Structure formats: C-alpha cells, structure tokens
Amino acid sequence: MNVRIEFTYRTPKGTESVFSSEEMPAKKALLLVEDLERTKRMKNLVFIDRHETAWSLKELKKQMEEIKTEPHHVTVYFDGGFDLKTKRSGLGCAIYYEQNDKSFRLRRNALVEELETNNEAEFAALHLALQELEILGVHHLPVTFVGDSQVVINQLQEDWPCYEEALVNWADRIENKMDQLGIDAVFELVPRKQNKEADQLASQALSEVEITSTWEIT
Structure with a gap:
C-alpha cells in the first residue's frame, strides 16, 4: 500500500504552511510521521492513497496490522x-x-x-x-x-x-x-x-x- 503524507506545520510563532510528500510505502510514511510528531508542530495529518482516500494515523496503523496477515x-x-x-x-x-x-x-x-x-x-x-x-x-x-x-x-x-x-x-x-x-x-x-x-x-x-x-x- 502506497500513500502520500499531508499535514499542516506550525512554527513556535504561529506561522503555518501545508506540506504534501511524494508517494511512498505506508510503512515508510508511518516511520517519517513518527519522527515528525516529536516536533509537536504538526496538525491536520492525513495519509492519501492512490484512490485519493484519506486515512487518519489510527486508521492507517490498523490497516497495516491487518495487511500483515494477508498476502x-x-x-x-x-x-x-x-x-x-x-x-x-x-x-x-x-x-x-x-x-x-x-x-x-x-x-x-x-x-x-x-x-x-x-x-x-x-x-x-x-x-x-x-x-x-x-x-x-x-x-x-x-x-x-x-x-x-x-x-x-x-x-x-x-x-x-x-x-x-x-x-x-x-x-x-x-x-x-x-x-x-x-x-x-x-x-x-x-x-x-x-x-x-x-x-x-x-x-x-x-x-x-x-x-x-x-x-x-x-
């Protein structure tokens, strides 16, 4: 499953901008988001798949756990x-x-x-x-x-x-x-x-x- 990451980044002084990543394997996207979350400056996070379906962090983690048991x-x-x-x-x-x-x-x-x-x-x-x-x-x-x-x-x-x-x-x-x-x-x-x-x-x-x-x- 491939997705791209979309989120809003907010600086300590309140400046915001929306970022969208390139498409990548969902496993890699989760690792990147885990690192970004440490900044505590990210909000409105979603993952977009090839069908333009939006997934929350919780939904994508659940999906990846289910995929493990399937081919x-x-x-x-x-x-x-x-x-x-x-x-x-x-x-x-x-x-x-x-x-x-x-x-x-x-x-x-x-x-x-x-x-x-x-x-x-x-x-x-x-x-x-x-x-x-x-x-x-x-x-x-x-x-x-x-x-x-x-x-x-x-x-x-x-x-x-x-x-x-x-x-x-x-x-x-x-x-x-x-x-x-x-x-x-x-x-x-x-x-x-x-x-x-x-x-x-x-x-x-x-x-x-x-x-x-x-x-x-x-």
Missing part, C-alpha cells in the same frame, strides 16, 4: 507459450509475496487448447496469475507484474493500440479482474532471460508436467 508486497512473473504443431498453449506464473512476516513463492502452470496465438497465451498466463491472486486473497494492493511480452505489457499500459479482437477481449477480462480485486498494477517489461522461471513453467505445461506449489522462502 502483500506481491510480485508476479508470467509467461505463455504456444505450440504451432499441437495448437496447445502452456501458461506459467510465479507469485512472490509476504504474509505474517514470512516470504512465500507460489508456482502454477496450466495446459490449454482453445488459444490460437502466442500473444493470446501471454495474456492467458497473466489472467491465470490473477486467478491465483484472487484465491490467495490479494485485494486493494499494488502488485508488480513482470513479463517479457511487449504486446501484453504495452497494450495493458495503453502504450500500444490493440486491434485484434481476441487480444482486446483478453485485455478487457484482465482489466475487469484487476478492477474487481482493487489491484493497482505496475508493469515491468524484462528480457526473456530474466523471466526464466515463468518461461520454464509454461514449457513444463506444454510437456504435460503440472506444477502447483507454494513454498516458504527462508
């Missing part, structure tokens, strides 16, 4: 592969997250037969990841999605136009699911070699090797 600090790696000979697609995703002060990795893949292109498989892999996030209970949080498909990432960021009906339908499904879960998506395009884990999961799916696992990272 957060989520990063998703996704990849899809399409076999022209068999007309089958392999989907793979690796989800890294924290919960109850521990770190976890979830790996999931799937073999599907109703797709027609590699680009569709890439979109479908991201949609598979969103389904896993929903099962995990991830909601109303920023999530980083990492992939090597320029088509998927540039179209979802609206940097590239989308003309193919099949891809438009996938993009709509993904955006609707993100809206439903309240996810603030951050997309990161990486070279294929930096997306090896998701790529391997997609390849294993095409080889009919099913992977579903969750491990604690120590």
Whole structure:
C-alpha cells in the first residue's frame, strides 16, 4: 500500500504552511510521521492513497496490522507459450509475496487448447496469475507484474493500440479482474532471460508436467 503524507506545520510563532510528500510505502510514511510528531508542530495529518482516500494515523496503523496477515508486497512473473504443431498453449506464473512476516513463492502452470496465438497465451498466463491472486486473497494492493511480452505489457499500459479482437477481449477480462480485486498494477517489461522461471513453467505445461506449489522462502 502506497500513500502520500499531508499535514499542516506550525512554527513556535504561529506561522503555518501545508506540506504534501511524494508517494511512498505506508510503512515508510508511518516511520517519517513518527519522527515528525516529536516536533509537536504538526496538525491536520492525513495519509492519501492512490484512490485519493484519506486515512487518519489510527486508521492507517490498523490497516497495516491487518495487511500483515494477508498476502502483500506481491510480485508476479508470467509467461505463455504456444505450440504451432499441437495448437496447445502452456501458461506459467510465479507469485512472490509476504504474509505474517514470512516470504512465500507460489508456482502454477496450466495446459490449454482453445488459444490460437502466442500473444493470446501471454495474456492467458497473466489472467491465470490473477486467478491465483484472487484465491490467495490479494485485494486493494499494488502488485508488480513482470513479463517479457511487449504486446501484453504495452497494450495493458495503453502504450500500444490493440486491434485484434481476441487480444482486446483478453485485455478487457484482465482489466475487469484487476478492477474487481482493487489491484493497482505496475508493469515491468524484462528480457526473456530474466523471466526464466515463468518461461520454464509454461514449457513444463506444454510437456504435460503440472506444477502447483507454494513454498516458504527462508
């Protein structure tokens, strides 16, 4: 959860001014406010999230305590592969997250037969990841999605136009699911070699090797 800090600062002689910070992780914002409160010159303090919702100090602390028990600090790696000979697609995703002060990795893949292109498989892999996030209970949080498909990432960021009906339908499904879960998506395009884990999961799916696992990272 990211927020910005807004407050009024008052000098000993009564001069006041309103300050607003840059956006930052809520945990960092709470640490800064804890230090600022020692001056006893701050008032009208609020935290503003990405949806322009205002939180009091008490409300934000309570929210952060609740978040600890739910999956957060989520990063998703996704990849899809399409076999022209068999007309089958392999989907793979690796989800890294924290919960109850521990770190976890979830790996999931799937073999599907109703797709027609590699680009569709890439979109479908991201949609598979969103389904896993929903099962995990991830909601109303920023999530980083990492992939090597320029088509998927540039179209979802609206940097590239989308003309193919099949891809438009996938993009709509993904955006609707993100809206439903309240996810603030951050997309990161990486070279294929930096997306090896998701790529391997997609390849294993095409080889009919099913992977579903969750491990604690120590």
